[in-house]
Amino acid sequence: MVDIDAAGGLVTGGLIAGAVEKPTGKAGDDHAETCTDCGEPTTGNFCANCGQPTHVHRTLLHLGEELLHGVMHFDARVWRTLPLLIANPGRLTREWIQGRRTRYVSPLAIFLFTVFLMFFALSFGGSLVPDETRSIDEQIASSEAAIAELRAQLVEVEADIAADEPGAEGVQTGLQAGLAGAEGQLRALQEAKAGGPRADGLTPGSWQANMADAVHDGRITVGLGDKKMQEKILHKLANPDLAVYKFQQTTYKFAFLLVPMSIPFVWLMFAWKRGFTWYDHGVFVLYSLTFMAILFMALGILGRMNGWFAGVLGTIGVFAVPAHMFAQLKGTYGLSIWSALWRTCLLLFFCLLVSTFFFVAIVALGLGA
Structure with missing residues (x-):
């Protein structure tokens, strides 16, 4: 069964992304002569003063259309953004930084929507941790x-x-x-x-029974937080399905924390080079995390297949991460092969640090609350 919270997260994510990424399109054939928002005279489909459409819809059908648009639609720009994000991330990041933006979905909008979509898609298969299906x-x-x-x-x-x-x-x-x-x-x-x-x-x-027994027997200990927090974490681990659910929901709710946690580490790799700003690094991080979310979503869904195919997917995932980082670093910052290579190795180490910090934070927020 589809997780209701994940479905609600998808709707929320679409609406947030829709608020960040304003859709382009026509306002309508008929327009008012005066803007209904600021009162300025109008001559076209949009107000020249505030930008509001001069044709204001007031039908229930249009309300449903806006909801569908916010959840499922980034108009034609998504089909120009995603191929570049996967095949040429350096070009996509560089063009956005340089101001060529009308043809692409903004990094913040696509990141928010992809994160919510990832947890929604994974909810079709149940928990992020597969159940033991063997007798x-x-x-x-x-x-x-x-x-x-x-x-x-x-x-x-x-x-x-x-x-x-x-x-x-x-x-x-x-x-x-x-x-x-x-x-x-x-x-x-x-x-x-x-x-x-x-x-x-x-x-x-089952793994749930083994974990519950390990908690009750004292074979699992927690070294995070004070004694009260440790007791709360162990109490949730004694019910493994609840612990996984809480961990999954907290991860998707606080996934945005990966952005401010990652930007300083990217800045460290270019601290002595002029011409790059914190904004540039933020765009780099957002597009990179979006790709990782798409990759994780694809591997999580396809990886439920048994046999050799799951092993092939795992191998692809291992090599896809550094390859994408290398291509994005080289293209975004105009680096040589050697400069992009050592920064890729350093970035992989930074990713391990950020992932560890994020995991500890999620455990504290999700299981220790």
Whole structure:
């Protein structure tokens, strides 16, 4: 079922973006001779003094049209913006900074709308964390197969040790640790199956049940905030589905914080170069985050497919992020290949920092509230 809050977020995001990005179009064939807003004489479809359309609609049909336009429509400019954002982000960012803006959707408007659209689209598949769809018998069979494979590998490694192969003892230690973990997981699954239905209603052997048990057994600790906040976070983690829901909703509500958190790090990479302003870096960040949201949305939807296709998508996602950063840096700031390359590496590190800060903030806001 579609998340109602996410659907409401989509509508809100469309209306916000519509307020930021004023649509272009005709005001109507008939117009008043005096502006209904400022009272100035008019001669065309728009008031020359305040810009209001001189044809003022007052029909219920037009009210519905405005709602649909705000939620789903950025007129023809979106079809010029998105291809450049994906294939040539440096050109898009540079042209907006240089003032060639009428043909493109503004970075703030498309960022707001994309973030809300992303969480709306992901809500069709449920939570951002996939549910465990396998039965407990299937999980037991999978664990038994993994244990058999590890034991076979240990036999091969023991033969290598007998032949004095270098590094074989280290591999043996790693395989033994993996075997111990797999056997422990198998025992937990067998105990869960023998115990029957859980009192909390969670599926035995699912990740939700494992997390709830870890919280109750004290195997999960929280080092964020004071004792009261830690207790609130642990209380929500004991109900994993609620914790994921709260985390997801808080993430989408506070996604805009990524912008002010990211701009200073981009400025650091150009602090000694003249000609670039904080506004330029803000446009860069907004378009970059928009692409990342689109990429994450596509991977989140398509990645629910099983088999080799999910692995291919993961590989594409890993390489698409630095490739897009490199292209946008090089095109936006007119950098050489080497300058764009080292800044891309630095920007990836900055992204890791910002993501960590943002994750901690979301946990505190969503689970500690």
